[in-house]
Amino acid sequence: MRRFHLPILIVLLSAIGLGVFAYKVSALGMPLQPDATAETWLVEARVRYQPTGGAASVELRIPHRLPNFSILDEGFVSRGYGLNTLAQAEDRLAHWTTRQPRGEQVLYYRATLYRDGNDRSESDYPGPVAVPDWTEPYRSAADALIDDVRSRSSNIQSFASVLVNDLANAAPSSNAAVFIESDDDRASRTETLIELLATARIPARQVTALRLIDGRRDIEPQTWLEVHNTRRWVPIDPETGEIEYPSDVVVWAHGDAPLLEITNGENAEVRFAVSRGVQDALATIQRFGDTLDTRILDFSTLNLPLGTQNTYRVLLMVPLGAMIIVFLRNVIGIQTFGTFMPVLIALSFRETLLLAGIILFTLIVSLGLVVRFYLEHLRLLLVPRLAAVVSVVIMLMLGISILSHQLGFERALALSLFPMVILAMTIERMSVVWEEHGPADAITQGIGSLVVAAAAYGLMANRQLEHLLFVFPELLLVLLAVTLLLGRYTGYRLTELFRFGRIQDAMRRTD
Structure with missing residues (x-):
C-alpha cells in the first residue's frame, strides 16, 4: 500500500485542483484570458405622469429572477419620494410615495444585466388548471381544436407550439379561426392561447419581456407565453410558436397585471431604453458572484486588498x-x-x-x-x-x-x-x-x-x-502534483544520454 501512497496523492491533488478550476470556468464563467471582456446591458425604465392632487403613489413592477440574465447592479432616481421594494411571487414591486407632487413627475429605475445562461425556469408543478366556461360556439370549437392539436403533438411544449401555429395560420373555415380577431395583437393572442391551453388543463401564463437593442430609447415591451411542462416554465413565442427566448430577449415581469399603477395621477406612461456596455470580465464575474448562492468567491484572491493582490x-x-x-x-x-x-x-x-x-x-x-x-x-x-x-x-x-x-x-x-x-x-x-x-x-x-x-x-x-x-x-495543486511526479524520476537525464552516446560512438570506432 505504501508504494501507492504517492500516486494516490498525485491523482487526488490533480483532481481537486482541476475540479475547482472547471467549476469556476463552467459555472461561474471566470475568464481564462487576462484581457477578456464581458457584455452587459443597461436597461432604464422611465416613469412619467401628471399629478392630479393629493398624495401620489407609484407602483412599478421590476424584475427579480431573470431567465438567462443576472442583475449586477440597480438604482433608483426619485428625488422627493419615499421608496420601498416589495417581493412578489416571481417579480418585485418598486413603490414610490410622495405627499404633494407638483408639475410633471419623472422617476427612473436602472438595472445592469449580465447574460449568465442560467434559465432559472425550474419550479414546482402548479397542477392542472380549471377549464374555462366557454359559451357556444366557442366550447365546441375549443374541444375540437384541442383534440386535433393533441393528435399532432407529443408533449406539453409541442402541444403549445402546434396550437400557436394553428392560430397563426388558421384557415377561415377552421376551428382555430373562431378564436381569431382582426385586431389581435400579441397580448390578446397570448390571452386566447392561455384560455385554450386551460381547456387542455395545461397551466400557462403571460410574460412581459424586452428586446435588447443597443441605443434604442423607446422600446416597446413584448408579450410572451410560458407553459409549464411539469418541470419548468417553457417560453413560447405567441406569434411563431418558437420555443425558448432568443439571446437578446430579457424577461421583465410575469403575469397579466399592469406594469405601472399610479394613485392620484394621470397620463402615466413607462418607457424603456437600452444601452450595451463592455466591462472587464473579471470585475463583472465578481459582481455576478455576489448574486449567486455560493461562497467560493468569498475566499478568492480577488477579495484581497489591491496591494496584497x-x-x-x-x-x-x-x-x-x-x-x-x-x-x-x-x-x-x-x-x-x-x-x-x-x-x-x-x-x-x-x-x-x-x-x-x-x-x-x-x-x-x-x-x-x-x-x-x-x-x-x-x-x-x-x-x-x-x-x-x-x-x-x-x-x-x-x-x-x-x-x-x-x-x-x-x-x-x-x-x-x-x-x-x-x-x-x-x-x-x-x-x-x-x-x-x-x-x-x-x-x-x-x-x-x-x-x-x-x-x-x-x-x-x-x-x-x-x-x-x-x-x-487551485492550479497550484496541479503544479504540486507534477513536482511530486518529477520527484520520483530516476531515469537518465537528457544531457547524460548525449554524453553516453558520444562514449558509445568512441567505443564503436575503437572496435
Whole structure:
C-alpha cells in the first residue's frame, strides 16, 4: 500500500485542483484570458405622469429572477419620494410615495444585466388548471381544436407550439379561426392561447419581456407565453410558436397585471431604453458572484486588498518557476548553483528585463568573484567572509546604479531588486567550485544557472500564466502534483544520454 501512497496523492491533488478550476470556468464563467471582456446591458425604465392632487403613489413592477440574465447592479432616481421594494411571487414591486407632487413627475429605475445562461425556469408543478366556461360556439370549437392539436403533438411544449401555429395560420373555415380577431395583437393572442391551453388543463401564463437593442430609447415591451411542462416554465413565442427566448430577449415581469399603477395621477406612461456596455470580465464575474448562492468567491484572491493582490501576483509564480527548475535539473540535467537561486533571479528579471538582467547579473558575479578571491588570501572564517561578500555586493550594486543613472541607463536602477544574499551565496559557491573542480565546472554551472533563470523568466513573465495562477490558485495543486511526479524520476537525464552516446560512438570506432 505504501508504494501507492504517492500516486494516490498525485491523482487526488490533480483532481481537486482541476475540479475547482472547471467549476469556476463552467459555472461561474471566470475568464481564462487576462484581457477578456464581458457584455452587459443597461436597461432604464422611465416613469412619467401628471399629478392630479393629493398624495401620489407609484407602483412599478421590476424584475427579480431573470431567465438567462443576472442583475449586477440597480438604482433608483426619485428625488422627493419615499421608496420601498416589495417581493412578489416571481417579480418585485418598486413603490414610490410622495405627499404633494407638483408639475410633471419623472422617476427612473436602472438595472445592469449580465447574460449568465442560467434559465432559472425550474419550479414546482402548479397542477392542472380549471377549464374555462366557454359559451357556444366557442366550447365546441375549443374541444375540437384541442383534440386535433393533441393528435399532432407529443408533449406539453409541442402541444403549445402546434396550437400557436394553428392560430397563426388558421384557415377561415377552421376551428382555430373562431378564436381569431382582426385586431389581435400579441397580448390578446397570448390571452386566447392561455384560455385554450386551460381547456387542455395545461397551466400557462403571460410574460412581459424586452428586446435588447443597443441605443434604442423607446422600446416597446413584448408579450410572451410560458407553459409549464411539469418541470419548468417553457417560453413560447405567441406569434411563431418558437420555443425558448432568443439571446437578446430579457424577461421583465410575469403575469397579466399592469406594469405601472399610479394613485392620484394621470397620463402615466413607462418607457424603456437600452444601452450595451463592455466591462472587464473579471470585475463583472465578481459582481455576478455576489448574486449567486455560493461562497467560493468569498475566499478568492480577488477579495484581497489591491496591494496584497499585486504581491501575490508575483509570489504565485514562484511554484511555477520551481517546477521548471525541477524539470530542467532532474530530466534535462542542467547544472545550477542551488535550487532557488535561479527562481529568485528570474523574479528580478521581471523588472530589469531579460537582456539587461543577464548583463547586470554577470557583472555583479564577476566583480564579486574578484573580491572573493582576494578575501581568500586574508584567511577569514566562513561567516565573516560571507558577511564581507554581502557588503561588497551591496556596494557594487550601489555603484553600478549611480553610474548607470548618470549614463542614462535607467533600466539598471532595478538592480536593487536582485536578492543580494543569493548573489553573495552564488559568488561563494562559484568560488568553491572554481577552486575544487576548476574554472570550467564553475563557468558551466554559472551559465546553467542563467539558462534556467531565463527559462523560468520566460514562463513567469507570461501574462496568461500569471492570470491563470492568480485567478485560479487551485492550479497550484496541479503544479504540486507534477513536482511530486518529477520527484520520483530516476531515469537518465537528457544531457547524460548525449554524453553516453558520444562514449558509445568512441567505443564503436575503437572496435
